Amino acid sequence: MSVNTPNAERQIWIYTQMLRIRTFEERVKRTFTDHPGVIRGHTHLADGAEASIVGSLSGFKKGDAALATYRCHGYPLVLGSDPKAAMAEIYGRVDGLCKGLGGSMHLTDVAHGFLGTSGIVGAGIPHAAGAAWAAQIRGKEEVVLCFFGDGASKQGAFAETLNIASLWKLPCVFVMENNGYNVVTTSAQEDANAAAGEPLSIKAKAFAMPGVTVDGTDPLAVHAVVSEAVARARAGHGPTLVESKVYRLSAHGNIIAPPGVPLHYPEHEAITVFGNSAEYEAALRGDPVPRFRGILVQNGILTPEHAAKITSEVDAEMQAAVDFALKSPFPTLESALQYNYA
Amino acid sequence: MANMPYIAAIDAGIHQEMRRDPSVLYFGQNLATTENHEFVKEYGHNRVRVTPISETAEIGIAVGAAMAGFRPVVELYMAEFMLVAMDQVTNEAPRFRYMSGGQVKVPLVLKAGYGFACGWAGQHTGTLTNLFAGVPGLKVVIPSTAADAKGLMATSIRDDNPVVYLHHYLLTLEHGEVPDGEHLVPFGKAAIRRAGGDVTIVATGWTVGLALAAAETLAAEGIHAEVIDPRTIAPLDLETILSSVEKTGRVVLVDQATRHASVSQIIAADIVEHRFSSLKAPILQVTAANTTIPYSEPLEASVLPTAAGICAAVRKVCA
Ligand SMILES: Cc1ncc(C[n+]2csc(CCOP(=O)(O)OP(=O)(O)O)c2C)c(N)n1
Numbered sequence: 001m002s003v004n005t006p007n008a009e010r011q012i013w014i015y016t017q018m019l020r021i022r023t024f025e026e027r028v029k030r031t032f033t034d035h036p037g038v039i040r041g042h043t044h045l046a047d048g049a050e051a052s053i054v055g056s057l058s059g060f061k062k063g064d065a066a067l068a069t070y071r072c073h074g075y076p077l078v079l080g081s082d083p084k085a086a087m088a089e090i091y092g093r094v095d096g097l098c099k100g101l102g103g104s105m106h107l108t109d110v111a112h113g114f115l116g117t118s119g120i121v122g123a124g125i126p127h128a129a130g131a132a133w134a135a136q137i138r139g140k141e142e143v144v145l146c147f148f149g150d151g152a153s154k155q156g157a158f159a160e161t162l163n164i165a166s167l168w169k170l171p172c173v174f175v176m177e178n179n180g181y182n183v184v185t186t187s188a189q190e191d192a193n194a195a196a197g198e199p200l201s202i203k204a205k206a207f208a209m210p211g212v213t214v215d216g217t218d219p220l221a222v223h224a225v226v227s228e229a230v231a232r233a234r235a236g237h238g239p240t241l242v243e244s245k246v247y248r249l250s251a252h253g254n255i256i257a258p259p260g261v262p263l264h265y266p267e268h269e270a271i272t273v274f275g276n277s278a279e280y281e282a283a284l285r286g287d288p289v290p291r292f293r294g295i296l297v298q299n300g301i302l303t304p305e306h307a308a309k310i311t312s313e314v315d316a317e318m319q320a321a322v323d324f325a326l327k328s329p330f331p332t333l334e335s336a337l338q339y340n341y342a
Numbered sequence: 343m344a345n346m347p348y349i350a351a352i353d354a355g356i357h358q359e360m361r362r363d364p365s366v367l368y369f370g371q372n373l374a375t376t377e378n379h380e381f382v383k384e385y386g387h388n389r390v391r392v393t394p395i396s397e398t399a400e401i402g403i404a405v406g407a408a409m410a411g412f413r414p415v416v417e418l419y420m421a422e423f424m425l426v427a428m429d430q431v432t433n434e435a436p437r438f439r440y441m442s443g444g445q446v447k448v449p450l451v452l453k454a455g456y457g458f459a460c461g462w463a464g465q466h467t468g469t470l471t472n473l474f475a476g477v478p479g480l481k482v483v484i485p486s487t488a489a490d491a492k493g494l495m496a497t498s499i500r501d502d503n504p505v506v507y508l509h510h511y512l513l514t515l516e517h518g519e520v521p522d523g524e525h526l527v528p529f530g531k532a533a534i535r536r537a538g539g540d541v542t543i544v545a546t547g548w549t550v551g552l553a554l555a556a557a558e559t560l561a562a563e564g565i566h567a568e569v570i571d572p573r574t575i576a577p578l579d580l581e582t583i584l585s586s587v588e589k590t591g592r593v594v595l596v597d598q599a600t601r602h603a604s605v606s607q608i609i610a611a612d613i614v615e616h617r618f619s620s621l622k623a624p625i626l627q628v629t630a631a632n633t634t635i636p637y638s639e640p641l642e643a644s645v646l647p648t649a650a651g652i653c654a655a656v657r658k659v660c661a
């Protein structure tokens with residue numbers, strides 16, 4: 001146990017947040033079958049990455065900021081956003097976090113430090129560095145957490161930003177959630193480091209910043225690594241690249257189809273494209289949510305009764321989110337024109 | 343003739359050219375990641391490759407390969423993804439022939455979908471057609487039928503210039519009759535989708551269908567609309583549009599883009615400059631509202647052009 005190990009209460013909090021993300025997203029997924037047509041466009045789930053998300057955010061302080069991608073449901077739930085408002089956004093309703101204008105790919109909750117999400121791969125990485133520069137100027141030891149996928153590290157924006165962030169010693173932690181895939185392309189098919197058997201965190205070397213690879217399915221391991229990087233950033237020593245290894249347990253997103261075709265979640269690409277169900281099933285056996293619950297029970301931190309109580313509370317919370325979002329009205333048509341300019 | 347969806351017709355156009363010309367390459371993200379991919383099986387990995395998510399490199403590599411004698415087709419999926427590589431698209435690919443005094447040519451096709459207004463919200467729904475149309479050296483193609491999807495793709499590949507081939511995502515599964523065998527649709531030749539003498543409607547992509555639906559409604563009211571689909575906006579077949587205007591004297595221009603980013607602006611200006619005296623009423627434009635596309639369904643519908651909106655505009659110019 002390192003100095004960075006959260007206490008028992010905090011570990012239960014971490015588990016609860018992981019379960020909240022999982023349950024929320026199960027509700028998102030179920031909406032496609034329970035309420036066809038209610039969710040439109042493209043949604044992307046974080047199942048399999050909950051430990052990474054919560055472990056990364058568990059040291060988040062008021063004044064810190066986080067930015068992420070289209071795969072963005074998990075972070076705001078941990079930071080304190082109301083799941084009712086998050087679900088209402090995904091349903092395009094007026095009570096949504098973004099008033100129904102942004103949808104699933106663009107959840108934003110500035111009041112809780114969740115500054116923005118871009119649907120363009122890699123585009124959020126410089127945004128995070130910009131927010132970190134702002135924090136550096138303010139001088140209040142605030143940090144910015146920047147979440148993106150492994151695929152995004154192949155964008156020019158990644159290289160350009162990591163160079164500047166390191167050069168300027170920006171208080172930023174770059175958390176690359178490496179789920180092994182960019183849609184249907186494996187890391188080894190698109191990344192020279194991966195193809196050479198190197199960890200993706202080695203990219204940090206090109207930018208003279210620390211690069212660490214961590215098991216992203218272990219929330220305590222992620223917490224330890226990210227909180228050290230956060231401490232470094234707060235102390236003014238600059239950014240870190242954290243490669244957090246996860247596996248996404250759903251397909252990249254729901255199917256892409258024109259209007260009239262009912263949307264749904266297909267099976268994972270490991271199965272549908274590569275015929276590799278063994279890989280997928282192994283990942284499923286390592287599912288971080290039940291695994292962490294098992295560890296907490298085994299360590300005597302959580303009793304089975306307490307775990308069951310958390311489950312039923314989270315179920316009720318997320319059911320309420322669905323009920324609320326279904327009842328929330330659509331925004332007025334005028335509001336479609338409202339926020340183009342400040 | 344074969345009945346097939348628009349999306350399959352695009353592939354048919356690529357196949358047609360890859361079979362006859364070994365210099366045609368096809369690459370992009372998330373394609374050809376297994377040996378079962380139909381293009382890999384037929385043409386092999388030398389010509390068909392998956393790339394990382396690196397649009398600047400993908401398009402820049404296409405420019406280099408084109409200068410070195412190949413004909414790359416880059417799969418970009420969504421037109422927005424070209425924006426991260428805008429320099430390569432608008433200030434590299436179309437410049438090298440000119441700047442080299444005609445020594446090199448840059449024959450490449452940037453294949454991208456656009457206009458996916460079905461819940462894809464602010465960053466994936468743009469109608470970016472006109473963004474590329476004003477760039478000398480670039481050609482811009484917007485097929486609205488399955489047959490054109492094939493024929494214009496084949497022509498794009500044979501063209502010796504960089505071509506932005508923009509297929510409309512809402513038309514993906516629309517079926518149509520597509521000619522078997524070699525099929526080429528010339529650039530700069532508009533299609534008159536419906537003949538009529540009372541009013542000229544010019545529409546592109548998905549809005550061609552809206553214009554045709556509107557024309558049907560209007561015919562029942564005794565107004566006979568001519569519906570013109572330019573098919574390529576660079577080059578733009580002004581001649582066909584102007585001769586229709588000479589006949590009708592009334593014009594409604596339809597575009598899914600926001601007004602000041604639309605092709606209809608260019609067409610309107612050219613009509614006014616060249617056929618001012620033929621006009622019997624002001625030109626009306628039916629475009630998207632000046633806004634980012636909202637996610638919420640009723641809001642999204644409210645900011646897009648509609649058949650009813652086209653009918654209303656036509657009634658106004660015919661009043
Ligand atoms: C610039 C750009 N190119 C392509 C896309 C299409 N796209 C959306 S998500 C995605 C995969 C991204 O993979 P990764 O960064 O590993 O994130 P993951 O989805 O696996 O979490 C791609 C290619 C995009 N949104 N933006």
Ligand SMILES: [Mg+2]
Nearest residue numbers: 149150179181
């Ligand atoms: Mg990934």
